[in-house]
Amino acid sequence: MIELDAEQQQARDWFERLRDRICASFESIEREAASEAKFDYLEWFRDDDASGNSGGGVRGVMKGKVFEKVGVNVSTVGGAFAPEFAPSIHGAGENPNFFATGISLVAHMSNPHVPAVHMNCRFLVTTKRWFGGGADLNPALPKNEDTADFHAAMERACAASPTGDYPRFKQWAEDYFWLPHRKVHRGVGGIFYDHMEGDFDANFALTRALGEAFLDSYPMIVRRRMATPFTEAEEQALLEWRGRYAEFNLVYDRGTSFGLKTGGNIDAILMSLPPRATWS
Amino acid sequence: MIELDAEQQQARDWFERLRDRICASFESIEREAASEAKFDYLEWFRDDDASGNSGGGVRGVMKGKVFEKVGVNVSTVGGAFAPEFAPSIHGAGENPNFFATGISLVAHMSNPHVPAVHMNCRFLVTTKRWFGGGADLNPALPKNEDTADFHAAMERACAASPTGDYPRFKQWAEDYFWLPHRKVHRGVGGIFYDHMEGDFDANFALTRALGEAFLDSYPMIVRRRMATPFTEAEEQALLEWRGRYAEFNLVYDRGTSFGLKTGGNIDAILMSLPPRATWS
Numbered sequence: 184m185i186e187l188d189a190e191q192q193q194a195r196d197w198f199e200r201l202r203d204r205i206c207a208s209f210e211s212i213e214r215e216a217a218s219e220a221k222f223d224y225l226e227w228f229r230d231d232d233a234s235g236n237s238g239g240g241v242r243g244v245m246k247g248k249v250f251e252k253v254g255v256n257v258s259t260v261g262g263a264f265a266p267e268f269a270p271s272i273h274g275a276g277e278n279p280n281f282f283a284t285g286i287s288l289v290a291h292m293s294n295p296h297v298p299a300v301h302m303n304c305r306f307l308v309t310t311k312r313w314f315g316g317g318a319d320l321n322p323a324l325p326k327n328e329d330t331a332d333f334h335a336a337m338e339r340a341c342a343a344s345p346t347g348d349y350p351r352f353k354q355w356a357e358d359y360f361w362l363p364h365r366k367v368h369r370g371v372g373g374i375f376y377d378h379m380e381g382d383f384d385a386n387f388a389l390t391r392a393l394g395e396a397f398l399d400s401y402p403m404i405v406r407r408r409m410a411t412p413f414t415e416a417e418e419q420a421l422l423e424w425r426g427r428y429a430e431f432n433l434v435y436d437r438g439t440s441f442g443l444k445t446g447g448n449i450d451a452i453l454m455s456l457p458p459r460a461t462w463s
Numbered sequence: 464m465i466e467l468d469a470e471q472q473q474a475r476d477w478f479e480r481l482r483d484r485i486c487a488s489f490e491s492i493e494r495e496a497a498s499e500a501k502f503d504y505l506e507w508f509r510d511d512d513a514s515g516n517s518g519g520g521v522r523g524v525m526k527g528k529v530f531e532k533v534g535v536n537v538s539t540v541g542g543a544f545a546p547e548f549a550p551s552i553h554g555a556g557e558n559p560n561f562f563a564t565g566i567s568l569v570a571h572m573s574n575p576h577v578p579a580v581h582m583n584c585r586f587l588v589t590t591k592r593w594f595g596g597g598a599d600l601n602p603a604l605p606k607n608e609d610t611a612d613f614h615a616a617m618e619r620a621c622a623a624s625p626t627g628d629y630p631r632f633k634q635w636a637e638d639y640f641w642l643p644h645r646k647v648h649r650g651v652g653g654i655f656y657d658h659m660e661g662d663f664d665a666n667f668a669l670t671r672a673l674g675e676a677f678l679d680s681y682p683m684i685v686r687r688r689m690a691t692p693f694t695e696a697e698e699q700a701l702l703e704w705r706g707r708y709a710e711f712n713l714v715y716d717r718g719t720s721f722g723l724k725t726g727g728n729i730d731a732i733l734m735s736l737p738p739r740a741t742w743s
Contacts (some may be wrong), residue, residue, distance in 0.1 A: 252743075273652065364723040364732075426736065433713035434723065443644040443714065452644075453742060462736035463532075 185238050185261040188384055191282060193305035194314075195259050197387075198286040201394045202257050205288065206243060208402050213247040216409060220247030222255070228447050229260060237263030242451050245401035246458070249297070249409045253290035257373035267442075273378050282308040286394075286437070289455040290401075295421035296411040298370070298404065299331060299347030299428065301455070302391045302397045302440070310443070313380035314390045317352075318397050319360050320404075321370030323424035324417060329404045330371045336400035337374045343392035346385040352376045363433050368430045425457035432456060465518050465541040470663055471562060474586035474594075475539050478566040482537050484740040485568065488682050490726075493527040496689060500527030502535070508726050509540060516542030521575035522731045526738070529665040529689050531578070533570035534734035539563070547723075553658050554591030562588040563614060566674075567718075569735040570681075575701035576691040577710065578602035578609055578650070578684065581735070582677045582720070584670045595657035596673050597632070599640050600684075601650030603704035604697060610651045611683045616680035617654045623672035632656045641739045642711050649711045712736060 187195060213220040230241035240258025247253075260283040264272055269279035285305030286294045292299055304316030320333045334353070341347030352374035358370040374393070379386040432439050432455050443454035467475065467673035485500045493500040508519035520538025541562040544552055565585030572579055585598030600613045601691050614633070619709075621627030632654035640649040654673070659666040712719050723734035 280607055323517075345588060348690075370607050374540075392743075422739075430733075431712060433710060449644055453710075456742035458743065459702075459739070460709075460743050462709075463735060463738065 185259065185282065187259075187282075189285060190312070190387075191259075191306065191308065194387065194390075195284040197394075198257050200282060201442055202241075202243065202255050202286055204253060204398060206245070208398060209245060209247075209250055209317050210252060210291075210302035212249055212405055212409070213245070213404060214408070216248045218248035220245050220250070221299070221329070225450075227446070227451065228322040230350040236260060238262075238447070240451065242454065244450070247406075249293060249405065251291050251293040252458040254319065255286065255288045256359060256454060257284075257286045257450045258451070261447075272309060273307070273313065274277075274309035278310050287455075291425065291457045292405070292409075293310060293415040294411060295323050295413050296326075296408040297458075298325075298395075298408075299425075300401050302393075304393055304402065306387075306390075311378075311380050313378050314386040315377035315379065316393050317359075317373060317375035317388050318393060319356050319357060319370050319373035319375070320401075321424075321428060323421040325371050326375075326408075327437065329407070332404060333371075333400050336396040337393070340396035341389070346379055347389050347392070348376075349374065359430070362427060362435065363435075365427065367427070369428060374420060374443070397459065422459055423463060425460040426462045429456055429460050464500070465539065466561065467539075467562075469594070469691040470562060470592070471586065471588065472666075474667065474670075475537075475564040476558065477674075478564060478584070481638060481678075482521075482523065482535050482566055483501055484614050484678060485535060487535060488678060489525060489527075489570075490529055492529055493525070493680060493686055495686070495732050496594040498528035498657065500525050500530070505730075507731065509728070516540060518542075518648045520728070520731065520735065522728070524734070529573060529685065531571050531573040532738040533568070535566065535568045535575075536731045536734060537564075537566045550660070552589060553587070553593065554589035558590050558668075561588065567735075571573070571737045572685070572689075574691060575603050575693050576606075576607075576688040578613075579705075579737075580681050580690075582673075582675075584673055586667075586670075591656045591658075591660050592663065593660035594655040594670045595659065596670050597636060597639075597655035598662060598673060598677050599636050599650050599653035600681075603701040605651050606688075609687070612684060613651070613653060613680050617673070620672040620676035621669070623675075624665050624669035624713060625657055626662060627672070628656075640711070641705060642715070644714075645710075647707070649708060668733065699741070702739055703743060706742045707739040709736055709740050737742065 200421040222245040223241045237252040238260030243255040245253050264278040269275040277367045289301050299321040301320040306314050320345050338349045341349035356375040357374050465488050505522045518540030525533050543559040544555050549555040554577040562742040567583040569634040570580050579601040582598040586594050618629045621629035636652045636655040
């Protein structure tokens with residue numbers, strides 16, 4: 184068992200409440216589409232293994248009519264980074280002990296006109312304490328209106344906290360969600376930030392504002408597009424686009440590589456992969 | 464233009480003839496299945512760019528009835544490895560100049576009872592000169608008879624040359640085609656070898672024997688299974704299995720990583736990815 188201090192507990196509780204609200208919101212979209220789909224939850228533990236790591240999480244997955252596959256993980260873990268990884272982690276170079284709590288979400292949508300989305304936020308403690316987070320929109324068939332609405336929501340999130348910096352976080356997302364081998368962005372961007380340390384209250388407010396902005400914007404975009412008719416060619420474009428998404432996550436995504444190489448929960452780490460994809 | 468010495472030319476000519484024979488063999492299988500599918504060939508060049516690299520290749524792809532997607536690349540390139548890569552290449556630590564000629568093939572099959580297959584052989588010249596190669600069988604639904612026949616063919620290939628060493632090459636394939644994050648092999652193995660230098664004639668004979676063993680065994684296995692009826696669940700197993708195959712190629716395969724990071728021809732590098740895959 185991990186003992187949480189007051190900040191760790193606040194962060195974890197908020198991530199879990201955010202998960203509940205997101206899942207309820209997505210299930211209500213399914214009901215509007217005359218589907219009974221609900222999230223299935225699977226709890227996993229990683230208790231007191233040889234490295235002294237412990238904790239666990241809950242993997243939630245819904246396979247519905249509008250949401251072809253959406254996964255939401257919350258996890259709270261602690262222990263010590265392996266010696267070969269510790270130096271690459273902020274504040275863990277001299278002392279490998281860590282605590283991490285976070286939420287991550289990826290939604291792959293049935294209708295090629297509805298963008299896929301990714302959202303993730305986390306609170307990390309080593310010899311430093313910081314928040315990281317981000318959200319990016321991933322349409323196979325981009326629409327200016329959706330992109331503008333999503334970016335505006337992320338800009339409002341940044342404005343909600345003195346430590347928010349929209350231009351910098353937007354650029355960070357553009358730099359990060361990039362496939363160098365194809366010289367294309369993974370999607371139409373959003374925000375990304377990391378190592379937000381110092382003022383816990385301000386950075387927690389930033390992270391909460393990201394979660395609220397996600398809830399304000401993404402369900403609205405889904406509802407706007409979910410009934411749009413689509414052709415076979417548009418569905419094929421979606422499946423090709425998902426191939427690019429899988430390439431990004433397997434080749435470049437730091438969280439995925441880190442998880443695979445440190446023996447994390449495979450199903451949780453690879454939850455982001457698309458339910459169907461093609462490489463023509 | 465690259466000037467080839469006598470050994471380079473012999474190797475390249477043999478790889479190109481092997482390609483012609485394989486493509487003819489696969490097209491004749493399609494005809495037996497009442498399909499008119501043929502390979503499409505796309506020539507690509509990489510001439511005299513800033514790094515002085517030159518050469519090119521031909522990418523052949525067939526999308527047929529039995530062969531859902533099969534790609535065969537031959538390429539012959541030369542130049543200088545980038546300084547950050549040269550030290551990791553056999554014989555290129557002090558002098559980055561290289562020449563490479565080779566063939567690579569990946570077949571993804573429509574019927575889940577027909578195994579996918581990979582075959583690759585190459586002749587490399589740096590300050591060293593060597594052959595490398597291998598072939599492995601990748602069934603979604605393994606069958607002992609197919610595995611035994613494929614392994615027996617690879618064993619005969621190794622016996623055809625004084626430098627062949629079946630137990631070592633078989634183990635090398637087992638070690639290489641392994642997904643550590645899932646703790647499973649990619650397929651049922653075959654052989655893998657690299658850095659076979661010294662006796663050109665013997666190592667070229669080994670490499671030719673690998674090509675012949677492939678032609679002797681794989682089309683026979685395809686014909687044995689291509690008419691087997693399959694269920695929807697078996698097709699689903701194929702698509703799930705292909706997800707694992709894509710994970711291996713994108714996360715671990717040295718050729719893929721090397722190609723992506725050195726700006727190679729993307730379509731040729733990623734030709735190995737499955738036409739359809741699922742992650743449930």
